[in-house]
């Protein structure tokens with residue numbers, strides 16, 4: 001029998017292309033290297049060959065065997081790699097990447113930082129107080145009378161934890177950041193100037209403008225000879241830094257138990273420039289009789305032209321007394337503002353609830 005090794009080699013090459021699985025490979029091995037395989041057949045045929053052909057055919061068979069063995073090894077590795085890849089797909093670096101979402105500070109945190117930043121540049125330091133307070137710090141020390149309605153359980157979250165220092169009294173979630181004033185004054189002597197940002201709690205039903213939890217920033221400055229004019233100057237600078245130089249300020253007499261005299265601070269509406277209406281809006285369907293024709297009432301200030309921003313006043317002598325300061329030595333100014341209200345005014349947000357819903361579509365706008 002004549003063995004055409006060239007032809008066999010070509011056939012082997014061709015068949016190699018068709019080997020895709022371990023089963024294909026095994027069938028290929030058996031066909032050539034098995035006990036009844038082609039290589040065995042070639043060797044078996046040697047006996048019947050003329051003597052001069054024997055070495056040539058033997059050599060050809062040996063070469064063929066080592067080539068086929070090499071092919072099998074190579075294919076084995078290829079198949080194993082392919083199977084591994086199917087089980088654990090490798091990263092395809094040609095695919096376009098998925099950019100990770102970059103986080104940033106919450107709009108309320110940004111607003112707190114902005115408010116505190118203005119005061120820090122004016123020489124104030126930022127301090128924080130605990131959210132769980134004593135009735136003394138939250139009410140009594142701040143000159144809030146025992147019969148004041150804000151002390152009622154309907155208006156304050158009392159905890160099921162007795163006040164360790166005051167028998168018969170219970171701890172509560174602070175209803176304002178003002179108790180921090182007491183803590184700071186008990187620890188430090190004047191002169192002092194601090195701002196205190198933080199969460200406060202009131203059992204209010206949640207609606208577009210109320211939440212059971214919101215944020216305040218409290219300010220306190222105590223020294224000798226602090227005057228109401230200092231308070232006006234300080235808050236005017238603050239409001240202008242926050243809302244722009246154009247705004248006008250208005251201090252309305254008000255009552256707070258912990259300050260005397262007290263005032264509420266308004267700024268002229270920065271949307272309508274204090275006019276109460278927006279200049280010529282072709283889409284305006286409704287106009288007030290006193291408004292210029294075609295103008296639209298300003299929804300930010302509710303056509304008032306003024307925005308209520310914060311409360312303030314000169315620290316009440318009873319508060320100094322509760323903090324343990326000597327009588328008639330110091331005077332001080334205090335103020336407090338709601339962070340959500342500032343953010344709502346500044347960014348035109350209509351509903352307080354949206355700050356706490358964690359809706360990324362809202363949060364990523366700021």
Ligand SMILES: [Zn+2]
Nearest residue numbers: 269272298301
């Ligand atoms: Zn307005």
